[in-house]
Amino acid sequence: MLDILTCKLLRAIGAKIGRGSSLPGMICRKIWPGSLKTLKLPEKVIAVTGSNGKTSTVAMICEIAEKAGLRVVCNREGSNQIEGITTLLLSSADPRTRKVDADVVILESDERFCQYTFKEVVPSHMVITNLFRDQLTRNGHREFVRGELRKGIPDSTRLILNANEPLSCAFGNGRKGTSYYGVSAPELMEEPGIIHAYDDGAYCPICGGKMEYSYRISGHVGAFSCGKCGYASPKADHEVTGTEDGKLIIDGKWEVAPQILNEAFAQNIIAAYTAAVEAIGIDPQKAAELIDGIELDNGRVVEFDLNGHPGRFMLCKHENSMAYNGAISTALRDPSEEVTVVFIVDRLSRKYVANDMSWLWDVDFNRFSDPKVKKVILSGGFAHDAAARMLVGGVQEEKLIIEPDLDRMMTAVAERSEGTIYVMTCFTDQYKFLDRLKKYGREAAK
Ligand SMILES: [Zn+2]
Numbered sequence: 001m002l003d004i005l006t007c008k009l010l011r012a013i014g015a016k017i018g019r020g021s022s023l024p025g026m027i028c029r030k031i032w033p034g035s036l037k038t039l040k041l042p043e044k045v046i047a048v049t050g051s052n053g054k055t056s057t058v059a060m061i062c063e064i065a066e067k068a069g070l071r072v073v074c075n076r077e078g079s080n081q082i083e084g085i086t087t088l089l090l091s092s093a094d095p096r097t098r099k100v101d102a103d104v105v106i107l108e109s110d111e112r113f114c115q116y117t118f119k120e121v122v123p124s125h126m127v128i129t130n131l132f133r134d135q136l137t138r139n140g141h142r143e144f145v146r147g148e149l150r151k152g153i154p155d156s157t158r159l160i161l162n163a164n165e166p167l168s169c170a171f172g173n174g175r176k177g178t179s180y181y182g183v184s185a186p187e188l189m190e191e192p193g194i195i196h197a198y199d200d201g202a203y204c205p206i207c208g209g210k211m212e213y214s215y216r217i218s219g220h221v222g223a224f225s226c227g228k229c230g231y232a233s234p235k236a237d238h239e240v241t242g243t244e245d246g247k248l249i250i251d252g253k254w255e256v257a258p259q260i261l262n263e264a265f266a267q268n269i270i271a272a273y274t275a276a277v278e279a280i281g282i283d284p285q286k287a288a289e290l291i292d293g294i295e296l297d298n299g300r301v302v303e304f305d306l307n308g309h310p311g312r313f314m315l316c317k318h319e320n321s322m323a324y325n326g327a328i329s330t331a332l333r334d335p336s337e338e339v340t341v342v343f344i345v346d347r348l349s350r351k352y353v354a355n356d357m358s359w360l361w362d363v364d365f366n367r368f369s370d371p372k373v374k375k376v377i378l379s380g381g382f383a384h385d386a387a388a389r390m391l392v393g394g395v396q397e398e399k400l401i402i403e404p405d406l407d408r409m410m411t412a413v414a415e416r417s418e419g420t421i422y423v424m425t426c427f428t429d430q431y432k433f434l435d436r437l438k439k440y441g442r443e444a445a446k
Pocket of ligand 1: 204205206207208209226227228229230231
């Protein structure tokens with residue numbers, strides 16, 4: 001009882017000083033190491049992990065569940081390691097009964113920390129979104145992450161897997177009760193002829209044989225099959241089958257308006273929909289209605305206007321290709337004839353110092369050679385690295401404006417843009433643009 005009361009108290013105090021998410025759990029774990037295991041959880045505990053899309057997928061599952069009238073406990077603000085999850089669950093429990101007061105618990109978890117958290121909290125379901133190269137200097141290679149994640153999947157947990165991502169999808173091989181989701185919409189498929197600097201889908205993760213793709217959604221995500229061992233994209237239980245008038249079609253019948261129309265967001269939506277239907281048990285039509293038009297209030301997209309040019313700021317993640325590839329697709333799909341892209345790489349991380357720029361080669365920047373893209377403005381301390389990547393990728397030199405200085409970048413954006421402006425950068429660098437946008441007196445419209 002004392003552990004729960006202490007955690008609630010520490011969380012309340014911590015909330016006032018901005019240390020309310022991990023620290024209370026960390027302290028309680030030191031004093032009462034076994035307390036997380038003895039909590040009484042609801043039957044439905046859904047874990048979400050993977051390199052990309054965790055936060056958005058969790059936010060969407062939470063919203064669907066709450067709109068369906070369920071009581072939800074969820075770490076939607078992040079804090080996805082064991083200390084944060086301890087804080088969340090202890091402080092949501094009744095001190096006398098030790099019951100967590102919810103119909104469903106939804107937990108975002110760091111891939112490498114599942115092995116610690118899910119020894120103490122056994123999820124009924126686990127959504128694994130994908131395994132990508134992601135912050136190489138912190139995480140190591142994705143095969144290493146797969147090995148670490150494997151230690152964190154309890155035997156009794158039912159998996160919900162991405163049928164189009166070969167490495168994480170292999171967790172379902174021979175495992176009963178697994179559900180799969182996918183994207184087969186032709187409009188969201190990669191245009192032919194993209195040359196990837198790396199191809200993480202070239203070889204089978206099970207036998208090492210050569211992998212074939214009948215289509216690709218983005219990079220190594222697509223409909224794959226191994227000619228040697230027969231490992232192939234399983235049939236998806238739920239999928240995005242098409243698009244119409246800017247909407248996604250789910251399972252050939254439900255129309256759902258996405259906040260952003262691109263392959264990355266489509267994968268998050270179908271992951272959340274599948275979790276809602278298969279894990280929570282919400283009726284498919286109802287789940288589609290509840291997910292329709294969902295707007296995540298996480299600042300990932302900011303609409304603005306600059307010198308008469310409509311603009312879209314799209315929050316991506318450095319050291320990872322998926323969000324950038326999605327943002328590039330959105331820019332190329334813009335209804336206007338002309339597009340200017342602004343790409344800012346100034347600082348890689350708030351937490352550690354690393355100048356590894358290998359990830360620039362994972363992103364399909366060569367797509368900026370498309371005639372629709374009129375200008376590419378590059379800024380920040382790594383602007384020249386970005387320019388080198390684009391030139392090797394075949395982007396026309398005359399399109400590039402290289403302005404490492406951020407103030408001069410802003411002047412270039414205001415004065416030299418053509419058509420709709422798409423700004424892409426990471427949360428570590430976002431205010432370097434957004435603050436300057438405000439200074440220009442043209443506050444974001446949304
Ligand atoms: Zn194989």
